[in-house]
Amino acid sequence: MTQRRRRVTRFAGLLALPATAALVLAGCSGSGSTGDAGGDADSFTFTFATSNNLESPYETLAKEYMAANPGVTITTNPTPNDKYGETIRTQFQAGNASDVVQTTPGSGDARGLVPLAEAGFLEPLGETATSLVPSGSETLFEVDGETYGQPLDFTIGAVVASMGTAGMNGITTWPTTMDDFYADCEKLAGDGKSMIALAGAAGPNAGLTAQGIAATRVYAEDPEFNTERADGSTTFAESEGWADTLQTIVDLKDRGCFQQGAEGGGFDAITNGLAQGTSVGSFIPSGSAVEIAAAAPAEADFKVQPFPAADGGKPYVLASSNYTISINAKSTKKEAATAFVEWLATPEAQEKYYEASGLLPISEYKNLDLSDTIYSEVVTDITNGSYTTLPNNVWPNPAVYEALQVGVQGLLTGQTSIDQVLQNMDAAWTD
Amino acid sequence: MSTTFRAGEVAATETERVVLPRRAGRRHPVPAPRRKGLLKFGYWWWALPGILFVVGIHYVATSIGGFFSFTNWTGIGAFELVGLDNFVRIFQDPTKLGALWNTLFLAFGSVILSNILGLGVALGLNRGLKSRYILRTLFFMPVVLSPLATSYIWKFIFDFNGPLNLILRGLGLDTVARAWIADPTWAIWTILVVLVWQNIGFAMVIYMAGLAAVPVEIEEAAAIDGASLWQRFWHVTLPSIRPAVAIATTLGLVNGLRVFDQIMALTGGGPAAATETLATQVYKQSFALGNFGYGAALALLLTLIILAFAVVQQRVTAGRSKED
Numbered sequence: 077m078t079q080r081r082r083r084v085t086r087f088a089g090l091l092a093l094p095a096t097a098a099l100v101l102a103g104c105s106g107s108g109s110t111g112d113a114g115g116d117a118d119s120f121t122f123t124f125a126t127s128n129n130l131e132s133p134y135e136t137l138a139k140e141y142m143a144a145n146p147g148v149t150i151t152t153n154p155t156p157n158d159k160y161g162e163t164i165r166t167q168f169q170a171g172n173a174s175d176v177v178q179t180t181p182g183s184g185d186a187r188g189l190v191p192l193a194e195a196g197f198l199e200p201l202g203e204t205a206t207s208l209v210p211s212g213s214e215t216l217f218e219v220d221g222e223t224y225g226q227p228l229d230f231t232i233g234a235v236v237a238s239m240g241t242a243g244m245n246g247i248t249t250w251p252t253t254m255d256d257f258y259a260d261c262e263k264l265a266g267d268g269k270s271m272i273a274l275a276g277a278a279g280p281n282a283g284l285t286a287q288g289i290a291a292t293r294v295y296a297e298d299p300e301f302n303t304e305r306a307d308g309s310t311t312f313a314e315s316e317g318w319a320d321t322l323q324t325i326v327d328l329k330d331r332g333c334f335q336q337g338a339e340g341g342g343f344d345a346i347t348n349g350l351a352q353g354t355s356v357g358s359f360i361p362s363g364s365a366v367e368i369a370a371a372a373p374a375e376a377d378f379k380v381q382p383f384p385a386a387d388g389g390k391p392y393v394l395a396s397s398n399y400t401i402s403i404n405a406k407s408t409k410k411e412a413a414t415a416f417v418e419w420l421a422t423p424e425a426q427e428k429y430y431e432a433s434g435l436l437p438i439s440e441y442k443n444l445d446l447s448d449t450i451y452s453e454v455v456t457d458i459t460n461g462s463y464t465t466l467p468n469n470v471w472p473n474p475a476v477y478e479a480l481q482v483g484v485q486g487l488l489t490g491q492t493s494i495d496q497v498l499q500n501m502d503a504a505w506t507d
Numbered sequence: 508m509s510t511t512f513r514a515g516e517v518a519a520t521e522t523e524r525v526v527l528p529r530r531a532g533r534r535h536p537v538p539a540p541r542r543k544g545l546l547k548f549g550y551w552w553w554a555l556p557g558i559l560f561v562v563g564i565h566y567v568a569t570s571i572g573g574f575f576s577f578t579n580w581t582g583i584g585a586f587e588l589v590g591l592d593n594f595v596r597i598f599q600d601p602t603k604l605g606a607l608w609n610t611l612f613l614a615f616g617s618v619i620l621s622n623i624l625g626l627g628v629a630l631g632l633n634r635g636l637k638s639r640y641i642l643r644t645l646f647f648m649p650v651v652l653s654p655l656a657t658s659y660i661w662k663f664i665f666d667f668n669g670p671l672n673l674i675l676r677g678l679g680l681d682t683v684a685r686a687w688i689a690d691p692t693w694a695i696w697t698i699l700v701v702l703v704w705q706n707i708g709f710a711m712v713i714y715m716a717g718l719a720a721v722p723v724e725i726e727e728a729a730a731i732d733g734a735s736l737w738q739r740f741w742h743v744t745l746p747s748i749r750p751a752v753a754i755a756t757t758l759g760l761v762n763g764l765r766v767f768d769q770i771m772a773l774t775g776g777g778p779a780a781a782t783e784t785l786a787t788q789v790y791k792q793s794f795a796l797g798n799f800g801y802g803a804a805l806a807l808l809l810t811l812i813i814l815a816f817a818v819v820q821q822r823v824t825a826g827r828s829k830e831d
Contacts, residue, residue, distance in 0.1 A: 337667025
């Protein structure tokens with residue numbers, strides 16, 4: 077080695093040690109900051125899921141709270157939605173989860189609050205939370221009589237349709253019977269467009285489509301289906317309603333109601349299809365309608381529309397609280413966190429939440445005048461109780477919903493049969 | 508002038524001192540070699556922290572994972588030991604056979620194709636072509652790109668309204684155009700295409716190193732003796748690069764058996780589980796579905812399969828090179 081080379085190597089060696097030390101310290105402090113926000117008793121951390129880079133409604137609520145309560149600092153941790161459940165589980169397991177965490181009711185999902193509460197990660201909440209739990213769905217929010225998640229929203233699961241696009245293609249009113257629906261499908265398919273944009277390769281959309289249709293074919297006739305299944309008095313394979321639901325999906329595909337290549341479509345197929353007007357509607361959560369409406373021209377006029385019932389059936393939609401707020405059992409800032417969570421239940425906070433997200437607030441939705449909003453077409457269904465909870469929130473484990481999602485994909489590609497899908501859902505059900 | 512140097516004598520000239528041998532006798536003891544620089548103070552136990560890290564992260568963590576395969580842990584909360592239940596479940600589940608078949612198909616398919624094509628490219632770019640240095644760089648570039656990022660781009664290419672189908676429709680082959688990634692028969696081939704595309708460069712580099720060691724004279728001698736191009740390759744070049752073949756196939760096989768990023772990005776295991784492999788099943792069972800114990804059992808099985816193939820591979824190629 078030449079003299080210069082040797083000096084350079086020595087120098088590099090000397091630099092390596094402090095550089096490594098700096099990296100290690102940066103890594104340690106990065107993970108430590110989620111649990112330690114300033115040391116002030118009124119400061120805490122808040123984790124929630126986000127699907128994009130726009131300001132989340134939760135961020136808006138946190139800012140409102142900080143404005144109303146000077147001296148309180150909330151450190152928000154927006155976390156990507158697609159792996160949100162796995163992320164918070166890892167954080168809870170490692171002991172560095174935030175003080176306030178957004179979760180989901182039930183146990184049908186990796187972010188479901190029931191398994192987290194059973195594992196001892198969540199703090200029991202008080203009366204405010206319990207009073208907001210929709211009656212009939214206590215098992216989704218409570219374990220052993222204690223409530224572990226405060227519901228925040230009231231989401232409606234039906235078809236989000238652009239009435240502007242429909243109008244431009246000669247469809248002036250939303251079809252209320254399957255015959256009208258199929259007629260509209262044929263009209264659109266002739267122009268290379270579709271009634272429904274389906275992301276067949278994205279499990280959540282395939283599953284939500286099936287559940288949206290099941291609302292009319294299964295739960296309209298038999299609202300207690302989930303309880304009966306849990307008791308063992310019926311199965312998916314025996315249920316004519318579920319067989320009808322899956323048959324409807326096959327029929328929709330065969331009669332051109334889905335866009336071409338639907339079996340391989342991703343979420344971008346929905347966003348592009350709805351925003352550009354090549355598809356009229358899609359089975360997406362009502363909150364997403366607000367986001368897509370921002371990307372689409374104003375004439376799009378998005379409305380939440382109920383999927384037509386089968387002949388002789390009655391209209392039915394999905395509606396439930398799908399986002400809850402929970403408190404970390406290991407939090408050192410429980411008082412401050414509890415004050416924030418209780419504030420979220422107040423009418424002002426609910427109003428802000430509605431303005432920021434377009435999602436109906438859980439306590440105030442009954443008092444809002446929705447006739448001029450995207451919900452105008454489903455107001456009657458909601459007020460007269462023609463809705464059911466999102467089924468997969470009630471199912472006992474994520475594998476059942478996974479079997480439904482995979483099954484819908486298999487029906488679209490012709491890999492599987494309706495009986496096979498129902499049997500798989502039964503096999504995945506564990507008590 | 509004497510022809511040796513006696514101790515105590517002074518060299519008459521500079522030349523004498525350098526050239527004349529010393530007479531054997533009392534010699535200065537050879538000084539112990541002084542280590543240069545920082546290593547002057549080094550001892551073997553300075554490697555201990557590094558060893559502890561490797562043992563801790565690789566072996567202890569893997570063993571703990573292996574332990575969980577005998578439990579029913581969901582990833583959070585309490586668990587119970589269930590013995591071999593998870594393994595029994597694996598062998599009773601018909602979808603796992605499909606996953607095993609896909610794993611082997613992708614592994615062997617990518618090894619064979621990327622090695623044959625890599626060898627072809629290496630032979631072509633070995634010598635002669637003026638632009639071979641630029642071409643070598645271009646062929647190697649896919650290897651250094653992120654598998655996840657390139658898989659998303661390939662997903663766009665294979666999309667129903669993507670460039671591939673546009674070209675096919677433009678050529679009038681409308682019936683051939685389809686949703687490639689969602690087709691039960693073709694989805695696994697799209698993954699294979701992406702894997703081979705990314706790994707050709709790696710195989711090429713290994714074979715170029717092997718070919719560089721083959722002397723030109725042997726090939727020229729064979730050519731003079733009347734051997735055809737194929738005979739020269741099969742009987743002269745290929746035996747000389749046997750070690751390179753061994754390395755390339757071992758590495759390719761071990762990596763091919765555990766490929767994950769490309770499958771999750773392209774098809775996510777779909778359509779309807781048609782492209783699930785053991786690696787994707789491990790992820791889904793452990794993290795998405797909360798069956799951590801079952802996923803750990805699958806992971807243990809995958810490890811044993813990879814180990815078995817690696818050992819067989821080594822035996823086969825080591826045996827061959829011993830014949831030389």
